[in-house]
Amino acid sequence: MKYNEIIKIPSILIKEGEVPEGTKYTIAIPTYKRANLLKEAIDSCLAQKTSIPFVIMVVDNNPERNCETEQLIQSYKVSNLLYYKNAKNIGASGNWNKLFHLAITDYVVMLHDDDLLYNDYIEKIDRIICLYKGSVDVIYPAIEIFTQNKNSFERQKKGAIRAMRLHSYDFQFGNACNIVGVCFSRKSIIEENGFDDFFYPSLDYQMHVRLAKKNKLIKLFGIPLVLYRILENDSLKLSTMIEVAKKDKEIIESIIDKYPTWYKKLFISFFKAYPKYLLLALKNKLSFPDQELEQKIIEYSKNVTLVDMLILRIMTQFKARCMHLFRTRTLIK
Structure with a gap:
């Protein structure tokens, strides 16, 4: 479901958080009936060591009220957490596009509800965007794969971060990037009319190729900023x-x-x-x-x-x- 279709479907604001003036980043988490994993994802966002304001936005594809996910969100007593429920289940592409429709910040970080951020993610990403002086639509962070539960989001090792600008030809042998923890310019996704469900389950790959034509994609190498959980699920x-x-x-x-x-x-x-x-x-x-x-x-x-x-x-x-x-x-x- 493309962006111009998804904006017609209502989403209900269940938990209203604050978006401080000048906030650049929304960490946007699409979810569906995985409250136990979602808690770890949210906790990793709240563990960010930064003075840079950001908001966390959870968009739930389960319209059922008072479910386990809603109860989890209501248990958090923080001001920068927003929670929406879609009026109906709109599928993966629909919910991904909802993230960009509902966010109001310049940049949207897509975080799956089973993945985590290192606690210096926002600080590092902001430094990189400032270095490029805003002339970037997408930043693909390096990732670290894990399978077990994680209760610490503090980096165990330090190192350099290198970057490379991507072009369409970088994707000719398969998907060269993972969508986990990717920082998108909100405007760039909307201009592309969002993710296209025709290409499911390669939604992200097709979007990367479309955006690559603008020569504003940056892929990071070196220390990981995101923890990518491997689970035996639909993927x-x-x-x-x-x-x-x-x-x-x-x-x-x-x-x-x-x-x-x-x-x-x-x-x-x-x-x-x-x-x-x-x-x-x-x-x-x-x-x-x-x-x-x-x-x-x-x-x-x-x-x-x-x-x-x-x-x-x-x-x-x-x-x-x-x-x-x-x-x-x-x-x-």
């Missing part, structure tokens, strides 16, 4: 991965459409091997054997040669290891 389902392969192919084809014919021929092998590549990655993330997944990998393997897999490996390794060489600059030491 780790076989059906989801198969659909990801389909939508990713459409997105990549749009990027390479004007490239030379000889170059596009390399992607014949890439696209043949890509579904198998994604399913193997899914297999490695699961903590239990999945017979249906194993059968699907065998099925895809029948049409994929060693040469196809080799070409894909070279392309994806280039994306992971080489795209930032000679292009990064140190922002924070």
